[in-house]
Amino acid sequence: MNKLSIEEKIAAAGLKLSQGKKEILEILEKNAPISVPEILSSLKTKKISLNKTSIYRALSTLIKKKLVSEIDLGEGKKRYEASSKEDHHHHFLCNTCQHIYHIRLDEMLVSKIEKNIESKNKFSIENHKIEFYGKCGDCG
Template sequence: MRTQDIFDKLKEHGYKITPQRQEIINLMARENRHMTVEDIHGQISTRFPNLSVDTVYRNVGVLERLNMLDKTDFGDGKGRYKLVKKSGHRHHLICLKCGCSEEVDFCPLDYLDKQKIKDKKFAIQKHNFEIFGYCAQCLEKEDE
């Protein structure tokens, strides 16, 4: 999703494009990784020294509610966010060290026996699938 599309969607839903909100979105567009609110705050607080962590949380919440951010948890209880690049559900390979992620171009649910799930009288509404490990760059750094 292009940053202009995000700004347009925010305006469409009645949100102003503040300099802080614009900086959060631009940062997330530059980064190819999932980031915590603290990561985001740390990166932009030098430019906006009065920006509070709560403001970043509120902005991230707005973007998530409007389905412009993916949220994932690396197993440590912290939410990590990344801009949505395309609509529909997505699955990722996520680096535990640097947080970069790469979408996988298939849905693992397609390979399950869905009849066995239906037999349990369970109707799937949504699902997530992320594989956590280490990216090539982080593995290369460890070998040095």
């Protein structure tokens, strides 16, 4: 199966293609989770003029359409990353250098844990997020 282009993802979500949404998604697909000031800086580097309000508005729309995920790792700022069903992953935040790593887990094991939680608590899990905190190999 071919990977959809950014334009195709936006169209498939039923959204009007705008330069802002396209550029933001492009930045998010190339980076680890980043904050709005980092998105703004990347846009400036590309000589694209978008203000914070426009960025937040575009992010809100992209989040509602599940093209972007908002991540809060408890460090006092929200970060954003492109969402993808094909690339489900979790995060490790280094408490020293603040780098965020994508972590892939055995999804069969995670599914087993979900089923256990659902059956013991009569829950219906719709989604999950697993985050790890510690020191990365460089900070060690």
